Amino acid sequence: MLRLEKLTKTYKTGDKALTAVDLEVPLGQLVALIGPSGAGKSTLIRCINRLVEPTSGSVYLGDVDLTRLGSGRLRKERRRMGMIFQEYALVERLTVMENVLSGRLGYVGFWRSLFRKFPQKDVDEAFRLLDRVGLLEMADKRADELSGGQRQRVGIARALIQDPALLLVDEPTASLDPKTSRQIMRLITELCAERQLAAIVNIHDVALAQMFVQRIVGLKKGVLVFDGKPSDLTAEVLTEIYGEEDWSETIQKIEDEDEIGVVK
Amino acid sequence: MKTKSVWSNDDCPGQQAREALEKAPFIASPALRWALFIGAVLYLIAAMYSIEVNWARVYRGLDRGWQFVAAFSNPDFASRAYEIRVGLTESVVMALASTIVGIGISIPIGLGAARNISILPVYLVCRSIVALSRALNEIVVAILLVAIFGFGPLAGFLTLSFATIGFLSKLLAEEIENMDKVQAEAIRATGASWLQRYVFGVHPQVVPRLIGLSVYRLDINFRESAVLGIVGAGGIGATLNTSFDRYEFDTAAAILLVIIVAVMALEYLSGIVRAKVQ
Amino acid sequence: MATSTQNGIKVWQRRDRNTQLKIWAMWLIGTAIFMWSWTQISASTTWMFFWDAPRIAADIGGRAWPPRWEYIFTLAKPLWDTLNIATLGTLMALFMAVPVAFLAARNTTPSVMFIRPIALLIIVSTRSINSLIWALLLVKILGPGVFAGLIAIAIRSIGFCAKLLYEAIEEIDETQVEAITATGASRWQVMAYGIVPQILPAFAGIAVFRWDINLRESTVLGLVGAGGIGLQLQGSLNTLAWPQVSLILIIILVAVIVSEWVSAKVRGAII
Numbered sequence: 001m002l003r004l005e006k007l008t009k010t011y012k013t014g015d016k017a018l019t020a021v022d023l024e025v026p027l028g029q030l031v032a033l034i035g036p037s038g039a040g041k042s043t044l045i046r047c048i049n050r051l052v053e054p055t056s057g058s059v060y061l062g063d064v065d066l067t068r069l070g071s072g073r074l075r076k077e078r079r080r081m082g083m084i085f086q087e088y089a090l091v092e093r094l095t096v097m098e099n100v101l102s103g104r105l106g107y108v109g110f111w112r113s114l115f116r117k118f119p120q121k122d123v124d125e126a127f128r129l130l131d132r133v134g135l136l137e138m139a140d141k142r143a144d145e146l147s148g149g150q151r152q153r154v155g156i157a158r159a160l161i162q163d164p165a166l167l168l169v170d171e172p173t174a175s176l177d178p179k180t181s182r183q184i185m186r187l188i189t190e191l192c193a194e195r196q197l198a199a200i201v202n203i204h205d206v207a208l209a210q211m212f213v214q215r216i217v218g219l220k221k222g223v224l225v226f227d228g229k230p231s232d233l234t235a236e237v238l239t240e241i242y243g244e245e246d247w248s249e250t251i252q253k254i255e256d257e258d259e260i261g262v263v264k
Numbered sequence: 265m266k267t268k269s270v271w272s273n274d275d276c277p278g279q280q281a282r283e284a285l286e287k288a289p290f291i292a293s294p295a296l297r298w299a300l301f302i303g304a305v306l307y308l309i310a311a312m313y314s315i316e317v318n319w320a321r322v323y324r325g326l327d328r329g330w331q332f333v334a335a336f337s338n339p340d341f342a343s344r345a346y347e348i349r350v351g352l353t354e355s356v357v358m359a360l361a362s363t364i365v366g367i368g369i370s371i372p373i374g375l376g377a378a379r380n381i382s383i384l385p386v387y388l389v390c391r392s393i394v395a396l397s398r399a400l401n402e403i404v405v406a407i408l409l410v411a412i413f414g415f416g417p418l419a420g421f422l423t424l425s426f427a428t429i430g431f432l433s434k435l436l437a438e439e440i441e442n443m444d445k446v447q448a449e450a451i452r453a454t455g456a457s458w459l460q461r462y463v464f465g466v467h468p469q470v471v472p473r474l475i476g477l478s479v480y481r482l483d484i485n486f487r488e489s490a491v492l493g494i495v496g497a498g499g500i501g502a503t504l505n506t507s508f509d510r511y512e513f514d515t516a517a518a519i520l521l522v523i524i525v526a527v528m529a530l531e532y533l534s535g536i537v538r539a540k541v542q
Numbered sequence: 543m544a545t546s547t548q549n550g551i552k553v554w555q556r557r558d559r560n561t562q563l564k565i566w567a568m569w570l571i572g573t574a575i576f577m578w579s580w581t582q583i584s585a586s587t588t589w590m591f592f593w594d595a596p597r598i599a600a601d602i603g604g605r606a607w608p609p610r611w612e613y614i615f616t617l618a619k620p621l622w623d624t625l626n627i628a629t630l631g632t633l634m635a636l637f638m639a640v641p642v643a644f645l646a647a648r649n650t651t652p653s654v655m656f657i658r659p660i661a662l663l664i665i666v667s668t669r670s671i672n673s674l675i676w677a678l679l680l681v682k683i684l685g686p687g688v689f690a691g692l693i694a695i696a697i698r699s700i701g702f703c704a705k706l707l708y709e710a711i712e713e714i715d716e717t718q719v720e721a722i723t724a725t726g727a728s729r730w731q732v733m734a735y736g737i738v739p740q741i742l743p744a745f746a747g748i749a750v751f752r753w754d755i756n757l758r759e760s761t762v763l764g765l766v767g768a769g770g771i772g773l774q775l776q777g778s779l780n781t782l783a784w785p786q787v788s789l790i791l792i793i794i795l796v797a798v799i800v801s802e803w804v805s806a807k808v809r810g811a812i813i
Contacts (some may be wrong), residue, residue: 049453051449051452051453075455075456075457076455077455078452078453078454078455079454079455081453082454083450083453083454085446085449085450087446089446089447089449089450090447090450091447091450091451091464091465091468091469092444092447092468092469093468093469093471094464094468095544097544097545097554098464098556101554102451102454102456102464103454104454105451105454105455105456105457105460105464106454106455106456110457110459110460113456113460113463113464114463115556116555116556118554120551120553123552123553123554124551124552126554127552127554139544139545139554140544140545155450158450158454162454162455168453307629308630311625311626311629311630312630314622314623314626315623315626315630315688315689315692316687316688316689317687317689318685318687321684321685322684322685322689325683325684325685326683328682328683329683329684332679332683353582354582354586356579357578357579357582357583358579358583360575360576360579361576361579361580361583364572364575364576364579398802399795399798399799399802400795401758401759401761401762401794401798403674403762403765404761404762404775404791404794407765407775407779411598411602412595412598412599412602413587413591413592413595414587414588414591414592415588416583416586416587416588417582417583417586417587418583418584418586418587418592421583487670487671487672488672490671490672490675491672491674491675494674494675494678494765494766495765498583498586501675504675504678505678508678508679508682511682516679520671520675523670523671524666524667524670524671527666527669527670528666528670531666
């Protein structure tokens with residue numbers, strides 16, 4: 001579904017954010033991206049939908065090379081990629097419904113979107129998604145009245161209403177408390193499984209990553225240094241990615257975590 | 265200059281308080297400071313010397329001045345009531361129309377003048393328009409427009425609209441440049457067009473400030489409209505000018521009172537509107 | 543509510559019925575106001591002049607260019623006068639604005655019931671009247687000349703500066719004032735050490751900001767006889783000496799650009 005070929009990003013200051021990254025993500029697979037700060041994780045995510053322009057290399061979404069597209073085609077392709085942000089990135093003064101519906105902007109003409117006359121089927125889907133993430137009663141509240149976890153769920157609904165083939169998730173749990181983090185990760189994992197979505201999740205909490213995903217990719221200084229199953233993540237690998245540390249606490253046993261119950 | 269303490273810094277808690285009071289000098293180099301200070305003193309002496317005040321004239325004038333102040337206790341709304349009403353209506357109308365039109369034109373120019381959402385050629389053009397509007401004094405513009413378009417409120421309306429652009433566009437552009445970028449980025453990621461990105465990602469963030477600024481500008485435009493009449497561009501300024509010319513201080517006092525009250529009312533209104541929009 | 547159910551289907555509109563109606567009403571009123579304003583303006587306009595405007599503009603433009611550069615020597619003294627009007631006027635205003643500001647600020651006024659309203663009244667009345675009107679009045683009282691212009695600028699600026707100043711005074715960090723008071727300092731010492739240092743940056747910023755605006759306003763005071771380069775402008779306009787007019791406008795433009803640059807630099811350094 002997603003194929004990155006020799007993706008490189010060098011900033012004008014000379015920083016090499018990404019160097020010749022190769023990656024393939026098939027449909028239905030949830031990939032976690034780990035690495036220290038400044039490793040290039042956010043850059044990688046943003047290069048995929050060209051919020052940041054890659055310096056060289058290719059990004060293939062299905063058969064389409066995104067890096068060669070003009071702005072019109074690029075917008076059409078962006079509809080197929082749903083993005084979830086670290087700081088939720090909801091439009092604070094708009095209501096929850098408006099935020100969710102804004103995921104359909106790529107499909108709706110300018111005048112309809114200006115007057116918020118979205119097609120009924122989009123509205124139905126919005127209600128369905130809000131129900132799925134458990135926020136149906138909040139539909140008319142302003143986004144800045146919600147808590148962090150609630151806002152992130154709205155962000156998820158907004159990404160999904162695009163009916164995307166790929167989810168790009170940038171540190172979804174960085175601003176959330178531990179319990180809410182798990183709820184959000186669980187929600188993302190379930191939704192990806194239900195809809196057979198490919199997803200790349202940028203995450204700094206290694207233990208959290210190991211709990212929920214089938215494949216982990218490690219980035220260090222812009223270079224891919226690890227690609228494998230969560231169980232392959234040993235202390236040596238972590239040292240290579242992050243540096244010398246006592247990694248025994250980070251690599252959690254999965255059985256311990258399951259004892260924390262799920263309470264809405 | 266920090267004074268050297270007898271005790272070491274760690275010993276004396278008062279040292280920190282003392283250092284807080286002796287702030288570092290504003291301009292570092294002492295030579296520059298002295299030069300500026302001496303230059304300022306010289307300038308002040310030269311300036312005050314060059315102003316010729318005919319104190320005898322002033323003394324005589326004080327009597328008239330007192331007449332004027334006294335007129336405030338007995339303002340005359342009646343004898344020139346018709347002119348006052350016409351002039352005031354003209355001023356109000358000029359202020360309203362120019363603010364509305366000004367807002368309409370300022371929004372696209374303000375968008376173009378915001379570095380983070382605009383492209384370079386558009387940005388430069390819009391910034392130049394803003395700079396031109398702000399540099400030219402309203403009176404000067406009014407004089408020119410009266411020469412071109414003739415006497416009357418049309419010239420005043422055009423003047424104030426042009427002045428509004430410089431004010432609103434600049435502040436709108438600053439607001440956009442300071443906004444939370446990630447909200448607009450999220451909208452961009454859904455594949456929205458540029459206009460949609462503005463409507464959903466930028467506009468909701470700037471609307472409160474835009475409304476507050478617009479009401480503030482209405483206030484300013486009304487105040488300005490009272491003056492433009494002096495050069496023939498419509499409004500109550502002409503009536504005021506005539507009353508001064510004829511030394512009809514009680515009428516003048518009446519007009520000034522009306523202006524002050526109107527400005528206060530507008531300010532009160534603007535306070536309410538701004539609070540509601542938050 | 544924006545979400546409602548119709549015929550068993552959940553529908554959504556951006557706003558509920560009442561809010562939408564209110565917004566429609568506001569737009570309607572706004573348009574009505576604009577239309578009314580426009581008809582008033584239009585009624586007082588000699589439309590023949592309007593359509594003739596491009597021709598007249600071109601005519602004036604042709605006569606005004608090239609500017610009469612030699613005239614610049616006659617402008618030196620008026621320019622100096624304008625500068626003085628602005629600078630001395632601002633200084634005078636600041637002298638008077640500071641006490642008024644202290645009397646108007648909630649936390650420093652001796653009496654909230656009586657003195658504060660008076661101070662606020664002074665501020666509002668001096669702010670509401672444009673400096674040109676003050677100049678008109680003062681020329682009648684004190685006679686034409688630079689002095690009238692200076693006082694006019696000063697009066698206008700008192701309200702402006704005092705308003706910004708008292709807002710700054712109300713926003714200070716009270717704990718610093720408490721600390722100084724706790725040392726047993728007198729009221730004046732508390733002001734000097736606790737309040738003044740906190741508002742000094744704001745004060746300097748306001749002073750330079752107002753000076754910049756005053757320079758702009760001073761350039762036109764001469765139109766009513768209050769001295770400065772406006773006198774030359776008035777004279778040139780009366781005699782339709784367009785090349786001189788364009789030169790004066792250019793000079794004014796340059797002066798404004800310079801003063802804005804100075805103002806921006808100083809305010810940037812303060813922050």
